[in-house]
Amino acid sequence: MTKLIVALDVDSLTEAEEAVDKLGGKVTWFKVGKQLFTAEGPAIVKMLKNRGFKVFLDLKFHDIPNTVAQAVKSALSIGADMVNFHATGGSEMMRVAVEKNRPNFPDAELIAVTVLTSSGQSVLDELHLSGTPEEAVLRFAGLAKNAGVDGVVCSAWEIEALKKAYGTEFKVVVPGIRPKGSASDDQKRIMTPRQAAELGADYIVVGRPIMKASDPIASVEAILAELQL
Numbered sequence: 001m002t003k004l005i006v007a008l009d010v011d012s013l014t015e016a017e018e019a020v021d022k023l024g025g026k027v028t029w030f031k032v033g034k035q036l037f038t039a040e041g042p043a044i045v046k047m048l049k050n051r052g053f054k055v056f057l058d059l060k061f062h063d064i065p066n067t068v069a070q071a072v073k074s075a076l077s078i079g080a081d082m083v084n085f086h087a088t089g090g091s092e093m094m095r096v097a098v099e100k101n102r103p104n105f106p107d108a109e110l111i112a113v114t115v116l117t118s119s120g121q122s123v124l125d126e127l128h129l130s131g132t133p134e135e136a137v138l139r140f141a142g143l144a145k146n147a148g149v150d151g152v153v154c155s156a157w158e159i160e161a162l163k164k165a166y167g168t169e170f171k172v173v174v175p176g177i178r179p180k181g182s183a184s185d186d187q188k189r190i191m192t193p194r195q196a197a198e199l200g201a202d203y204i205v206v207g208r209p210i211m212k213a214s215d216p217i218a219s220v221e222a223i224l225a226e227l228q229l
């Protein structure tokens, strides 16, 4: 069953609490990203954990291996259930992050970002990354899997190929989700919640279609209905 993660992309703890008060009865997972964490820090994760939610701390670390491993440790120590880093940091960076943290946090989900869902072919070309987005995602996911990572962030367009190549146990966390009729915003590789669920997404991540909706509760309910296959 595909799980919904709501991206709490707001500016302050107060706004986050308001959103959680509204949506908390419907969802289990919230994502805290750079916007909110930079403003409020660990307090936001603690608030969510105190209220019993699962937290994806989406800080997409990318640094030397020791720094990433220590940052992952800090993220897990404040209560994050899922943490991520860029696969483009390389195999050693990912392996050290996993090896240093797995023993103390056996249940944490350590996830690698492959190709951002806002990137299409032109970004790969500009960066001289070879192949199509799907080929690059598969290549980065292979490095992540060999490094002991639990799964990847990718778009829904790559789910099928990833599950075929690396098995159903290898988690796929999928942003770039847009219910029919919603604006794509800056996202390039998008699909609907239903399509992502049918393809086997373990998690979908949804921000603006919920947070900017005139009725966020109705938006969550409609998305959850699409996930019921």
Ligand SMILES: O=c1ccn([C@@H]2O[C@H](COP(=O)(O)O)[C@@H](O)[C@H]2O)c(=O)[nH]1
Binding pocket: 007, 009, 033, 058, 113, 115, 116, 117, 118, 153, 154, 175, 176, 177, 185, 187, 205, 206, 207, 208, 209
């Ligand atoms: O490839 C990626 C990785 C992370 N994200 C994050 O997910 C949400 C999506 O928000 P929407 O408003 O639904 O577009 C956002 O917090 C991103 O930082 C991503 O979109 N793509």
